[in-house]
Amino acid sequence: MNLFKYYSDKKVQEALLKISKNREIAARFNDSFGKRPDTLQFESDIIEFVKKGATSFHFSEEHWSNPLLLKSGMTKNQLDSLRIGWDLILDIDGPLEFSKITTNLISEALQFHDVENFTVKFSGNKGFHITVPFNAFPEKVDNKNTKDLFPEGPRIIASYLKEMIKDILIVKLIENYSVEGILEITKKQKEDILHNICPKCDIIIEEKNKIEYKCEKCGTKEESDVEEYNECPSCKNPRIKNKKKIIKCSNCGLEDSKKFKKGNLNPFSIVDIDTVLISNRHLFRAPYSYHEKSGLISIPIKKENILNFNKEQALPENIKFDIPFLSDCKKNEASKLIEQAFAFNSEKNKKLLKKETKSQNQYSPITQKVSMELFPSSIKNGLLGLEDGKKRFLFVLLNFLKSLNYDYEEIEKIIHEWNNKNKEPLKEGYLKSQLLWHKRQEKILPPNFSNKAYYDDIGLKPKENEFKFKNPVNYSLSLFRLKRR
Secondary structure, three states, rough: OHHHHHOHHHHHHHHHHHHHHHEEEEEEEEOOOOOOOOOOOOOOHHHHHEEEEOOOEEEEEEEEEOHHHHOOOOHHHHHHHHHHEOOOOEEEEHHHHHHHHHHHHHHHHHOOOOOOOOEEEEEOOOOEEEOHHHHHOOOOOEEHHHOOOOHHHHHHHHHHHHHHHHHHHHHHHHHHHHHHHHHHHHHHHHHHEEEEOOOOOEEEEOEEEEEEEEOOOOEEEEOOOOOOOOEOOOOOOEEEEEEEEEEEOOOOOOOOOOHHHEEEEEEHHHHOOOOOOOOOOOOOEEEEEEEEOOEEEOOEOOOHHHHHHHHHHHHHHOOOOOOOOOOOOOOOOOOHHHHHHHHHHHHHHHHHHHHHHHHHHHOOOOOOOOOOHEEEOHHHHHHHOOOOHHHHHHHHHHHHHOOOOOOOOOHHHHHHHHHHHOOOOHHHHHHHHEEEEEEOOOOOOOOOOOOOOOOOHHOOOOHHHHHOOOOHHHHHHHHHHHHHH
């Protein structure tokens, strides 16, 4: 392919330059990257790179006030001071047909969380990038500046979405290809695509990735849980990286794979949403950039056409420029997504729940539901019906009732009765999807009283006596114990 002719196209140059604003960029020269950090200032810069042998362009997920001030070995505080935002880039990778199914399910999961203006891009080889721009997220999450929640913010969201689609992904893969078909496509053995189960603890052993870095010049070695910048901190030369899997029971520490039992299909053993690669200064292939291995172009595609995508659309002579990429979302459009992801993954919530369980064990176990008369005023008032904030209150209510031992049928009845009292009821399909999702999840506490977005901002400000408790569940359980005594 004549890359000079391709990158001379004004539409290609305009697309690259538009996305490169406030980003660190790196030009790839077939098998290696050029110097970092670097930036694109003008369309002519692209041609200058190509004249020197550049084959593709890669941009940072993070937005920087001045990308040229970046350097290897920077501390978190130094990076946070330069970072002005980040985009959520979900990297789905696997055999193309499996990647299409996974990408489509992630697309549906985002829409389930009211994120509509995300964009999708074919990676150029066999996967896809799903992107949510930074302006879609709230300024703060858990009282922390969202811009500083990198890389943990995107990782938490990616892990949450993986968990959300896991069961339906298994069904779709087997339904469309069968286990035998999956093995034929992936060229793997059956035991390689099944979950490992610890025989002692009877829990799934999650595979974790380690990345080993080695500098051939000075001989220094380093291991990391995340992808780091490929520059040796000692001699500043490029390092060789080697990714390896660690399979170890998180509970008892068992590492002997011969003793592992085998469970159900592990869909992420054949197609993955990579969370390890979400790391500081990580780069992704720019839209309309050439892919060295496939000879195809990394092109944006319409989310409704994911399942119908074929590689011919990415041939250089077939590409079009009518589909936006990383276009702006509505402000705070992804608030629900990031807040629910943090609620699901937050160690703080897990510790609160464990603390509450420990406290309960000092008394006789609570095996019955807590009556509505012991609900805090914020929950009681919300149950009378709302004009605004219905989706936020639904999230509070589902986790609140589940934590107070209400079974699924009771929760379903209460939710429908509440929805009928709303000025504009939520759609039945939305209610059903939320109920089914929460039915499959473990108990987590609803947002704390201090989270104004879920209480004060929708007219459900807790009373002064309720603020003595961090969470509405703690309030109701304390009253329950007092009444029982």
